[in-house]
Structures are given as C-alpha cells and as structure tokens.
C-alpha cells in the first residue's frame with residue numbers, strides 16, 4: 423500500500439510510516455493511492471460472519487504485505503471483542519450501535535485497532551513515540567483507553583475544558599501510567615491547532631510526536647469496516663444501502679467513502695451535522711468558509727468549524743484543499759453532490775428527535791445519534807427515497823446523562839465500562855491556548 427499526501431508536496435510512504443507519523447511533512451493528510459475492490463460474491467461470502475471475521479477478511483486485503491496475517495488476525499480479534507448491534511426501527515431503517523466498546527463510543531473501533539497496529543510496528547523496531555491528541559470528548563478517552571498500559575507509547579490528550587462532559591473527562595483523567603490529560607481553556611479547534619503546530623515544530627522533532635486523532639490514516643481504515651459489516655448483514659448484493667452519519671471532523675464519514683471505494687454499493691452517504699454547517703453550505707454553494715469559533719451544540723463531539731478530513735474528501739473527488747481550508751482545485755462537485763448529502767440539524771430538532779424515538783419506538787438515543795436520525799428523516803422527506811438505511815449511534819446515552827435525562831426524562835443505565843471511572847481520582851494539567859506555553863510543557867514533560 424502506497425499513501426500520498428493531500429497537499430501533494432510530500433513523497434509517497436508506506437502504511438507503517440503513515441501510521442506512525444500521522445501527518446505528512448507538507449501538513450497534508452495521507453490517503454491510500456489504491457484500495458482493493460470487493461466483488462458482490464466477496465461481500466455475500468461474509469453474510470453470516472461475526473464482526474471480527476468480516477473485519478479480518480477486509481483488512482487482510484487492505485493491508486496485504488504490510489503485516490503478516492497471523493499477527494493481523496490476532497490484533498483484529500483482540501480489538502473487536504464486543505457487540506455491534508443492528509437495531510431494527512422499521513422495515514427500512516436500522517440503527518447501528520457503535521457504543522459497546524470500552525469507552526462506549528464509536529471511536530473505540532478505530533483507536534483499538536490503530537493502537538495494536540502501532541504497537542506491532544514499534545515493537546518490531548524497538549522505537550518509542552508520544553501520541554498527542556486533541557479531542558472534543560470521545561477521541562481522547564477512546565485513544566487513551568486503547569493505548570493504556572502499552573509499552574513504547576505515551577499519550578497526551580488535550581481537551582476543551584468547558585466542552586466535555588464530566589464522564590468524558592473522567593475517562594481521560596483517571597487512567598494515569600502512560601496517559602496524561604491537559605484541560606485547555608479554549609475550544610476543540612484551539613486544541614487541534616496546538617497539536618498541529620507541535621507536529622510541524624522542528625524544535626520538537628526529537629520528541630517523536632505522533633497523532634492519533636482522525637488525521638491518522640490508521641483511524642480511517644478501521645472506520646470503513648462497520649459499513650461493510652452492516653451491508654453484509656442486512657442486504658443482498660447488488661441491493662443498495664444508505665448510511666446516515668453524525669459528523670464533526672468527518673473521519674467516520676470518510677470511512678464510509680473508503681468502503682464505497684472498495685465496492686460497497688452505497689447509494690447515498692448522509693453526513694448529518696449540528697449547527698456547524700460549513701460542509702452542507704460548501705456542498706450547496708461550492709464555496710467553503712470555516713466557522714470560527716465553532717458553535718456550541720448539545721452534540722458536543724461534533725462542534726467542529728473546520729473538519730480536517732474535508733481535505734481528504736476533496737482529494738477523493740479530484741480536488742485539492744490545503745490545511746488552512748483553501749481550495750486550490752475544485753473537486754468534481756456533481757459527483758460529490760450525487761454521493762453525499764449533508765444536512766444541518768439544530769439542537770431543538772435534535773431534542774425533538776430523541777423524544778420522538780422514545781415515544782414512538784421505545785428507543786433511547788443520545789444527541790449525536792439523533793442528529794443522524796433527523797438528517798435521514800429530512801433526506802427521505804425531501805427525496806422520496808425509501809432505500810434501506812442504517813443510521814449510526816456513535817455513543818452510549820449514558821455518556822451524556824444530564825442532557826439525556828433533561829430531554830427524555832430517562833436516566834440511562836451505565837454500561838459496566840463506564841462504571842469503573844466514577845470512583846477513581848482525577849489527574850490533569852491546565853493550560854490556556856498559548857502555543858509557546860504548550861511547547862515548554864512538552865519539552866519539560868518529555869525530555
């Protein structure tokens with residue numbers, strides 16, 4: 423597998439390099455030059471297989487030559503040791519619950535596989551790295567848990583102090599050992615730009631910094647697997663499917679784009695966003711404007727005003743966007759609009775959807791999942807399209823107990839994985855958004 427940078431100024435690299443480095447030296451994002459194509463027969467051979475079986479079948483082709491098969495199999499089965507329920511809502515609608523991993527968020531899917539792949543390469547070469555990751559809530563805890571206790575890797579998580587829930591924060595601050603957490607007096611976008619500056623800072627090169635947020639290609643490949651799994655479970659080739667994806671940094675949605683590239687018959691990808699509507703505006707107007715500062719919404723993990731994965735989406739459709747968000751070459755907008763429908767959902771609609779799902783179907787969802795459901799409902803109303811659709815629930819309702827209770831009156835049961843952190847002591851450092859201070863912090867902590 424060869425990977426190129428979306429900024430087109432860096433050399434092509436191997437999967438291992440892209441995984442360990444995270445960002446390309448020209449500040450672009452890595453994308454595979456090509457991916458395997460799965461035939462209808464291939465897909466249908468996976469029909470009754472378990473999640474790790476499907477994942478391994480796909481990964482061994484995607485990562486052919488990059489890792490030996492027995493190691494890959496062990497890593498895949500170890501990473502995916504939890505359920506992936508497909509809950510039926512009505513004849514043509516399912517909810518895929520991606521919330522059964524150790525941190526009850528879909529980010530476990532990517533983080534657990536990526537951590538184990540990194541560990542494999544680092545051990546093989548006897549190297550050590552520090553992972554810096556910016557989080558709007560769930561990435562940080564998923565990444566911290568995925569790497570917790572591993573050798574050769576240290577993790578530093580930056581999160582916006584006032585924009586994560588207590589439970590999200592505790593998932594990051596109670597682990598200790600090789601995990602550190604920093605509360606930033608700012609927004610997610612500030613955390614992300616501090617992390618990005620550190621990566622491109624020559625004076626920090628000796629610290630062997632790496633990334634694990636959605637800019638790492640190692641996060642995207644695992645996020646293509648559950649789309650394939652859902653299709654194989656629910657559809658008969660060449661039947662088509664629609665996915666509705668609650669989106670912030672658009673990593674989850676890019677996973678679906680990769681699955682489609684690998685031959686999955688996806689009729690429409692619905693990228694549902696909250697009031698940070700820079701992507702739906704771009705798709706309708708052809709002009710891109712980031713939202714600075716990002717808007718606070720109850721689906722807080724999606725409060726992103728400039729999604730880093732947009733550069734990848736534009737690259738897949740033949741365009742080029744730099745890391746600042748300037749489009750130097752327009753993508754094929756006709757094809758892009760044909761494949762992807764992006765829709766903005768406000769907090770009132772989100773809450774109404776949560777209540778409606780409980781009243782009508784007895785199904786409890788949390789705000790992020792509700793954005794996906796509402797996006798699908800609007801798409802269906804406007805397009806008279808009753809194709810089978812899967813909408814993604816990206817977190818467990820118990821991760822947002824106050825919001826969920828205020829809106830639905832139900833205090834969600836805590837999954838066991840979340841119970842553990844409640845009683846543990848928290849440890850974190852505090853910084854504001856000043857980059858030089860952050861740099862000093864890294865130099866003193868890691869040297």
Ligand SMILES: *Cc1c(COP(=O)(O)O)cnc(C)c1O
Nearest residue numbers: 560669670671672673674723816
């Ligand atoms: C991160 C996150 C999202 C957004 O995913 P992206 O890949 O950034 O688009 C949605 N829901 C939840 C619960 C999340 O944690």
